[in-house]
Structures are given as structure tokens and as C-alpha cells.
Amino acid sequence: HKTARNILITGGAGFIGSHVVRLFCEKYPDYRIYNLDKLTYAGNLENLKDVSGKCPNYRFIKGDICDLEHMRRIFAEHKIDGVIHLAAESHVDRSIKDPFAFAQTNVLGTLSLLQAAKEAWDGAMGGKLFYHVSTDEVYGSLRDPGTFFVETTPYDPQSPYSASKASSDHFVRAFGNTYGLPVVISNCSNNYGPNQFPEKLIPLFINNIRHNKPLPVYGTGENVRDWLYVVDHARAIDTIFHSGRVGETYNIGGFNEWRNIDLIRVMIATADRLLGRPAGTSEKLITYVADRAGHDKRYAIDSAKLHEELGWEPSLQFEEGIEKTIRWYLDNQEWLDNITSGAYERYYEEMYGDK
Numbered sequence: 001h002k003t004a005r006n007i008l009i010t011g012g013a014g015f016i017g018s019h020v021v022r023l024f025c026e027k028y029p030d031y032r033i034y035n036l037d038k039l040t041y042a043g044n045l046e047n048l049k050d051v052s053g054k055c056p057n058y059r060f061i062k063g064d065i066c067d068l069e070h071m072r073r074i075f076a077e078h079k080i081d082g083v084i085h086l087a088a089e090s091h092v093d094r095s096i097k098d099p100f101a102f103a104q105t106n107v108l109g110t111l112s113l114l115q116a117a118k119e120a121w122d123g124a125m126g127g128k129l130f131y132h133v134s135t136d137e138v139y140g141s142l143r144d145p146g147t148f149f150v151e152t153t154p155y156d157p158q159s160p161y162s163a164s165k166a167s168s169d170h171f172v173r174a175f176g177n178t179y180g181l182p183v184v185i186s187n188c189s190n191n192y193g194p195n196q197f198p199e200k201l202i203p204l205f206i207n208n209i210r211h212n213k214p215l216p217v218y219g220t221g222e223n224v225r226d227w228l229y230v231v232d233h234a235r236a237i238d239t240i241f242h243s244g245r246v247g248e249t250y251n252i253g254g255f256n257e258w259r260n261i262d263l264i265r266v267m268i269a270t271a272d273r274l275l276g277r278p279a280g281t282s283e284k285l286i287t288y289v290a291d292r293a294g295h296d297k298r299y300a301i302d303s304a305k306l307h308e309e310l311g312w313e314p315s316l317q318f319e320e321g322i323e324k325t326i327r328w329y330l331d332n333q334e335w336l337d338n339i340t341s342g343a344y345e346r347y348y349e350e351m352y353g354d355k
């Protein structure tokens, strides 16, 4: 927001958060950027090693958004006047196994952050902004071809993950309506790019192609997702944070729909080429597994409002973005190896070991 200078970014050690932190630190050297992260399995300070040594305006704070006292101290001590809230449990499959962790962080954690902002800003809301980063999964699944989620689409979450995000969106709006907290929300489609934890489809498959491991495709691979390059999401967050209208919601997406199986074929073709393997070598790794419970059939988002009102559009075509992404994972084997050992290996075995 125009006057916010002391910005709290939550979840900045995660996938999208780390790209937002990097963009803000580099683009706004006169802001003070506080990255608050609990460092769960998904938080990784390695994602920010280029920023933490280089940007004097950056500071990391380890903490849990559910800890209201700690949130209050952070707002007071650092005179926080802008929040970009990304901290969350983010993986649908994990939410099916442990929904409580999702209600805890995504709902109650968001509530503590809202409460801390409300108390700190009480009576002097001008120029402040609480920006909540959310997902298009809150809208549920599209049934009719050619239709898109718009900002007014009714909420219809299907998984514990999307139910927890939907609930957090409602609390954010409620704090805007009830207490006058200056809030803004964006709902974005699936992201891909460097630094994504390899439980998610794209890095998981790149890693498995590299190691000649099976590629577990849910159901028949017909589910459709809209994919956006993570840096374009970070650019959209920057645009909305600085120019979005208070109280509004903005959908973010790439108008880039892919059936899972087609996306996987593009990844295989690109990865085989980059690995110097004959075309199609890794096709044999495709393994169909039982569909995810409650698997939404199709998500597609209409980001016309963001484009028309604020001029944002994606900078990368998908083919370019996916090649860049695959190259990054192949060039950063150490990053992948560090997190695919130990606890993650056990989780992976549990999820896919018997399939």
C-alpha cells in the first residue's frame, strides 16, 4: 500500500512467499521487510539465501501465526503498517490426512494475525493494509466447459484445505466489514516454478523423471488446472498490494488450462530433451493411481478484473515457464536432495509406496 513501509510477510520461507520476499526486497529498498515463518516442513530458508546476505532491509523472524502474543509484539516492535499473509498449510493431500492442522494454521492463525492488526491499527487505519493471499480452490469445481471462476462465484470448497482457506477468507472480510480493517484478498490458480516443495505435482514429477521413478497420475489424468508461473503471482501480489482497492477481491490466473495428463506429457518431453534422453523415454514412468478423494474436476480462473483495473498480465508463456522450471530443478539437485531425504521420504513412502 502506498504509505506502508514496515511490511510483515508471513510464510516468506515457503514457495510463493520466498518469491514475494525477493521481489519486495529488491524492488523496494526503502521498505523494511519482516519475514515471519514457523519453518514447518515446507519452510526453507535456503530459498532466500541470496536475499538474506544481500538486502539490509530484510529480516527473518521465526514464529507461529497462531501465537497471538508474539504477533502483537511484532506489530508493536516493528510498527508494522502492511501485511502480506501467505503462511498456511498448503497441500491438499496432507489436509485429507490431518484436517486439524489446516484449521489450526489457516483459520486460527489467520484470525490471530487479523486480531493483532486490528489492535495495533485501532483508530488509525489510514494507509494500512492487510493483504490475504488465497486460492481459487475456495470456489470448488467447475462443471460446465467454457465457464470460469470470477470474484463473485459462490464459495463451494471441497477439500479440508480449501475449506480452511475459504474460512480464512471469510474472517478477513468479516474484519473488514465489522471493524473497518483495510483488507484485500486475492485468489490465485495453481502456481509452478523454482523452490516448490516436491510433494506438489510439477516438482514431484521432475524429480521422479530424473530418478526414473514412477509418475503417479490421479484417476485418468483428466482433471484440469490453470497454471501460473510463481514470479507472475508475486508480480500480481506487488500490483494488488500497491494499487488494489481496499475491500476488493482480485482473481489471479494465467488463462492457461491444462489437463493433468497433457501437462505431464509436456513435462516429459521437455525433461527428456534437457536430460539428453531420446524423446518419450520417460513416458513409460506414467502410472495411474486411485483418484484423490473429492478431487475437483476443473479449475479455471478469470483474471480480467486484475488486468482491466490494474493492468497486470502474466509475463511468461507456459512452454517458456515450464522449461525454465525444469532447468532450475535439474540445476539445483542439491536443493531437492536436501529436502527429499528423511521425513519427506517417509511421507512419500506412506503416500505412494504401495501404489
Ligand code: NAD
Residues within 6 Å of the ligand: 010, 011, 012, 013, 014, 015, 016, 017, 036, 037, 038, 039, 040, 041, 042, 043, 044, 063, 064, 065, 066, 085, 086, 087, 088, 089, 090, 091, 105, 109, 133, 134, 135, 136, 165, 187, 188, 189, 190, 191, 192, 197
Ligand atoms: P508453502 O507450503 O510452500 O509455504 C507455506 C509457508 O508457511 C512455509 O514456509 C511454512 O513454514 C509457513 N507456515 C506454515 N504454518 C505456519 C504457521 N503456523 N506460522 C507461520 N508460518 C507458517 O505454500 P505456498 O505454495 O507457497 O502457498 C503460500 C500461500 O499461497 C498459501 O496461503 C496458499 O494457500 C496460497 N496459494 C498457493 C497456491 C499454489 O499453487 N501453491 C495457489 C494459490 C494460493
